[in-house]
Amino acid sequence: MKSLSYLNKYFFKYKWRFLLGIVFIVISNYFGVKMPKYVGDATDQLLKNTSINTTSEIIFLALKIGGLYVLYSVLSGFFLFLTRQAIIVMSRLIEFDLKNEIYAHYQRLDYSFYKKNATGDLMNRISEDVSQVRMYLGPGIMYSINLVALFFLVIFQMIDLNAWLTLFVLIPLPIMSFLIYKVSSKMNSLSTDVQKEQSLLSTIAQETFAGIRVVKAYSREKETHEKFNASSLNYKKKNMRLVLVNSLFMPTIVFLIGVSTITAIYIGGLLAYDEKISVGGILAFIMFVNKLTWPFASLGWVTSINQRAAASQKRINEFLQIQPEIVNKNQDSFELKGDIEFNNVSYTYPNSGIVALNNLNFKIKEGETFAIIGRTGSGKSTIVNILMRQFDPTNGSITVNGTDLKSLNLDEYRNQTGVVPQEVFLFSDTIAENIRFGRNDDVQPEEIKEAARKAHVLHNIEAFPDQFETILGERGVNLSGGQKQRVSIARALIRKPKLLVLDDCLSAVDTETEEIILSNLQQDTKSRTTVIVSHRISSIRNASNIIVLDHGKVIEQGSHDELMAQNGLYTDMYHKQLAEEK
Numbered sequence: 001m002k003s004l005s006y007l008n009k010y011f012f013k014y015k016w017r018f019l020l021g022i023v024f025i026v027i028s029n030y031f032g033v034k035m036p037k038y039v040g041d042a043t044d045q046l047l048k049n050t051s052i053n054t055t056s057e058i059i060f061l062a063l064k065i066g067g068l069y070v071l072y073s074v075l076s077g078f079f080l081f082l083t084r085q086a087i088i089v090m091s092r093l094i095e096f097d098l099k100n101e102i103y104a105h106y107q108r109l110d111y112s113f114y115k116k117n118a119t120g121d122l123m124n125r126i127s128e129d130v131s132q133v134r135m136y137l138g139p140g141i142m143y144s145i146n147l148v149a150l151f152f153l154v155i156f157q158m159i160d161l162n163a164w165l166t167l168f169v170l171i172p173l174p175i176m177s178f179l180i181y182k183v184s185s186k187m188n189s190l191s192t193d194v195q196k197e198q199s200l201l202s203t204i205a206q207e208t209f210a211g212i213r214v215v216k217a218y219s220r221e222k223e224t225h226e227k228f229n230a231s232s233l234n235y236k237k238k239n240m241r242l243v244l245v246n247s248l249f250m251p252t253i254v255f256l257i258g259v260s261t262i263t264a265i266y267i268g269g270l271l272a273y274d275e276k277i278s279v280g281g282i283l284a285f286i287m288f289v290n291k292l293t294w295p296f297a298s299l300g301w302v303t304s305i306n307q308r309a310a311a312s313q314k315r316i317n318e319f320l321q322i323q324p325e326i327v328n329k330n331q332d333s334f335e336l337k338g339d340i341e342f343n344n345v346s347y348t349y350p351n352s353g354i355v356a357l358n359n360l361n362f363k364i365k366e367g368e369t370f371a372i373i374g375r376t377g378s379g380k381s382t383i384v385n386i387l388m389r390q391f392d393p394t395n396g397s398i399t400v401n402g403t404d405l406k407s408l409n410l411d412e413y414r415n416q417t418g419v420v421p422q423e424v425f426l427f428s429d430t431i432a433e434n435i436r437f438g439r440n441d442d443v444q445p446e447e448i449k450e451a452a453r454k455a456h457v458l459h460n461i462e463a464f465p466d467q468f469e470t471i472l473g474e475r476g477v478n479l480s481g482g483q484k485q486r487v488s489i490a491r492a493l494i495r496k497p498k499l500l501v502l503d504d505c506l507s508a509v510d511t512e513t514e515e516i517i518l519s520n521l522q523q524d525t526k527s528r529t530t531v532i533v534s535h536r537i538s539s540i541r542n543a544s545n546i547i548v549l550d551h552g553k554v555i556e557q558g559s560h561d562e563l564m565a566q567n568g569l570y571t572d573m574y575h576k577q578l579a580e581e582k
């Protein structure tokens with residue numbers, strides 16, 4: 001339950017709403033418990049003076065009691081409405097805040113966090129777990145306060161009528177709370193099972209539909225259906241169990257209400273026989289007991305939803321407590337000029353222990369085109385990630401304009417760079433929006449067009465009926481691999497970056513297109529430093545400085561001609577690629 005104390009700051013934020021809610025609960029219950037006493041007294045009045053009761057007197061009494069009943073019910077109901085407006089609305093407001101808090105925290109966390117945690121888990125914290133916590137903030141709190149308020153309002157009236165009877169009728173109530181708690185807990189654990197099975201089922205379906213072309217091409221429809229069917233069967237089984245326990249819930253309550261009522265009538269009857277309580281008193285008692293049963297039942301239910309909420313909040317707290325390893329400590333603005341130096345940089349992936357970079361030393365000069373070439377898995381993308389400070393090197397340091405990258409204003413640094421990652425990611429939005437994403441200020445349509453032209457994708461876009469308004473993604477147009485890469489290049493170019501980093505982003509275009517794009521890029525190299533990563537020599541041969549990477553080490557370095565003269569791995573790759581082209 002300790003984990004829930006995290007939410008206290010939110011109760012504090014909405015303190016007035018919360019306090020008002022408590023006041024409304026008390027008022028609502030105050031009107032709610034006035035009736036039994038009146039009904040009891042009126043009954044006694046009728047029974048005692050049978051001889052003097054005229055019909056009109058009886059009608060008057062009945063009208064008075066009936067009128068009061070309606071009045072108090074309306075008042076009690078009205079304040080119950082206000083209670084829910086205060087407390088349930090508060091819970092929804094906190095739910096909104098909490099979701100935003102978690103989301104904002106997610107965005108602060110770095111790449112390594114996303115590597116460690118599955119997307120499904122992240123989604124669950126923000127949807128499923130927050131919903132569970134909301135149950136504690138709303139109904140959980142409301143019914144708890146309700147029980148306390150009602151108990152104190154009723155108990156003195158009951159003791160006043162008869163202390164012994166009070167004791168007897170109250171005995172079944174805690175037992176009922178306990179039973180309801182047991183049933184609710186079972187229901188909760190079963191519905192968790194059902195939810196798990198359901199998300200498994202959706203994952204299977206989603207994966208099949210996303211990969212439908214592979215499924216059909218290998219004609220594996222039957223097998224995928226069997227897989228779906230097996231999971232669906234499990235889902236059904238678990239749901240049946242839940243239904244069974246669910247159907248115990250109401251009968252348990254009704255049974256125990258019955259026991260309390262019978263106790264009240266039986267013991268009350270015995271006491272009335274000894275004239276220790278009136279018949280009207282018994283009637284009032286039964287009404288009190290009926291008022292108390294649901295709140296006592298809710299105690300069991302509330303305990304179990306609170307436990308569930310505590311478990312959810314614990315999971316949320318675990319995420320909220322994670323601090324990003326990459327933090328921006330500096331708010332000073334600076335101008336990026338290039339001049340980036342790697343000093344003895346090594347990197348080992350923590351999860352796999354793979355030494356991806358091994359003691360790298362090189363310098364990227366301002367305004368130059370710097371290239372990194374190497375076989376697959378040699379560590380090129382790792383360099384790009386470190387350069388963008390997605391993660392920090394295990395050893396060594398990177399300096400930018402002579403300052404350690406770790407102490408630079410990271411936002412400014414990233415704002416002045418444009419990266420085209422190796423794995424293209426485009427949003428399910430229009431092409432224009434995808435390109436505009438590269439900028440956070442106002443962008444004119446001409447600028448988008450110009451960026452697309454430079455990335456040599458304009459003619460493709462203009463061939464679509466909706467041109468720049470063409471929707472990409474699942475329900476939109478599918479771009480070819482090379483088109484996607486070029487839209488992603490346009491997104492980087494529209495930033496007008498001081499440092500442009502291209503991670504193997506021309507791999508899916510032919511050499512002719514590649515040449516056009518490279519020559520377009522060449523046009524504004526004066527104001528820009530460019531880092532090109534590739535495993536194709538044609539992409540990088542014009543770079544002023546090339547490093548050849550092998551197993552995370554720089555094994556050769558120089559311009560194309562210098563490297564050719566060295567007659568090493570670079571020359572070897574060159575000849576092989578030339579032969580392939582021919």
Ligand SMILES: Nc1ncnc2c1ncn2[C@@H]1O[C@H](COP(=O)(O)OP(=O)(O)OP(=O)(O)O)[C@@H](O)[C@H]1O
Pocket residue numbers: 115349351352354355356374375376377378379380381382383422504535
């Ligand atoms: N997230 C990761 N976790 C663990 N190991 C990784 C991770 N990413 C890369 N590696 C490993 O680090 C090494 C270098 O990978 P990297 O992606 O930098 O190669 P690359 O030169 O970009 O290859 P390619 O040309 O295929 O893109 C590889 O052995 C790879 O398996």
Ligand SMILES: [Mg+2]
Pocket residue numbers: 380381382422504
């Ligand atoms: Mg790579």
